[in-house]
Amino acid sequence: MNSANEERFAVYIRFDPNHGETHNQAVEQPLAICSTYQEAKLLRRQLQGGSTGEYVIRFLGPTGGGD
Structure with missing residues (x-):
């Protein structure tokens, strides 16, 4: 059940x-x-120099099980 598209x-x-003009429904x-x-870290690093705002990386995939 491990698919290449599972983890992104x-x-x-x-x-x-509270700063500037942004859409009310989307922060x-x-x-x-x-x-x-x-790849996500590289993209975030490239984007950080030219824009206002904070760049966040989120995992899109199944969450881990544990014990």
Whole structure:
């Protein structure tokens, strides 16, 4: 049941709702879906220099089991 599309990472931009003009319904906006965490980190690093807001990486996949 392990599929290549099961585990992905999304890069979002998070806006400060108290600063500037942002959409009322959306404080976070998705920017890209990456197949690896390393790819998501590289994209976030490239984006951080040119825009306002905080970039967040979120895991998109099944959550772990444990004991």
